[in-house]
Amino acid sequence: MNPDHTMFSVSINPLANHGELSVLFSGEGKPLPLHQTGPAVHDYYLIHTVFAGEGVFTIRGKAYRCSPGDTFVIFPGELFSYVADAERPWHYAWVAFVGRSVGTTLAVLGITPENAVVTGAGRSPRDVRHLYRRLRTSFQQSGYPVLEDMEAGGWLRLLLGKLGQANRQRLMEKPAAESEIERQIGRAIRYLELQYTQPVSIEALAQSLGYHRTYLCKMFKQSTGLAPMQYLFNIRMERAKQLLGTSMTIDQVASSVGFNDALYFSKQFRKWSGMAPSAYRRSGR
Known part of the structure; x- marks a missing residue:
């Protein structure tokens, strides 16, 4: 158990894969009140979806108050921090990943360091929790790490699809780049x-x-x-x-x-x- 959390679990991908899209690890936790991470920088993408409680996520000097259903995205090389609420500390799940196409994929979904929070992706908590749960259970140390990596990548793509669906309004508001x-x-x-x-x-x-x-x-x-x-x-x-x-x-x-x-x-x-x-x-x- 992580001493800064009342609940904490994490699953690690046993395969070091840096292809088009690869999960590194995924977890779920309930940090203590005012538990803070950062200011820091990662060399991978990391998303958190809030299931309960609240907290504040900061990137590029902009602070976002996140509540149930919100997802915040940490980008490699970008200074960030996040802190749990003093009264209602959040409960969230997370997944870290890398890949050649990730930046482009997120940008197409309207997710950038300037727009790093997606609201509504977790409004159907059962669906989103299921995706995170399947991500974590992909890594069962089965002796077939290549298959585990492929399975986790599939669940991650479904999760990113949920983010894209939740972000449709933002995408619709963007001026059409082409006819x-x-x-x-x-x-x-x-x-x-x-x-x-x-x-x-x-x-x-x-x-x-x-x-x-x-x-x-x-x-x-x-x-x-x-x-x-x-x-x-x-x-x-x-x-x-x-x-x-x-x-x-x-x-x-x-x-x-x-x-x-x-x-x-x-x-x-x-x-x-x-x-x-x-x-x-x-x-x-």
């Missing part, structure tokens, strides 16, 4: 980048986005300078260039970039690059 058609063009580009190995129908893509094929092609070219099929062709050829630097056969390269006919692929690659695939491979480019 609807720009967002849809972005979706179309993402689709082509992920599905270039498959047969692609621009007609079907346009329908899925809610546009007529002619209009989508016009707006796509206006945005990228290329028609959708030209854009797709370039994706396939650029990927083929990479694969030609491996030991894969020409047939295998062709199949890997969406061509069922290796001869047709070779003709198209030569037209695009000025060299046959085999010659391009020998050139060592």
Whole structure:
């Protein structure tokens, strides 16, 4: 038992993983009145969700009084402190995590050092407590730390989803950074980048986005300078260039970039690059 708490438990991830998103540890506690942490700096992200009681969280010189349902977020490299209320000390759960995409993900959810408190994420305490509980029980020293890490990452993503849902009003108040058609063009580009190995129908893509094929092609070219099929062709050829630097056969390269006919692929690659695939491979480019 932590002497500064009437209740304290923490679970540690046994796997040192610093990929896209990885939980470090998670816990739950009831600190004593006026128990304070900081001023300090962490090298990881740390979120707390308040279940009961109150306290004050401070970051970038701004103090937030937090009550049940509120979640406060500590950012790496940012000076922070938090203190339990003298009369009604808070009861909260927490999770620490790292990852290459975390800062971007939180920013998309409207969570930044300037807006570090989300209200309402814990308004459904049973759901949120369940997520924290599953985070902690992911680490059972089962002998399979990779699986434990994956499971905890899944529960963390669900928790971040809850924060995003609670923060929707703040996101709605932000000025639109791009128009609807720009967002849809972005979706179309993402689709082509992920599905270039498959047969692609621009007609079907346009329908899925809610546009007529002619209009989508016009707006796509206006945005990228290329028609959708030209854009797709370039994706396939650029990927083929990479694969030609491996030991894969020409047939295998062709199949890997969406061509069922290796001869047709070779003709198209030569037209695009000025060299046959085999010659391009020998050139060592």
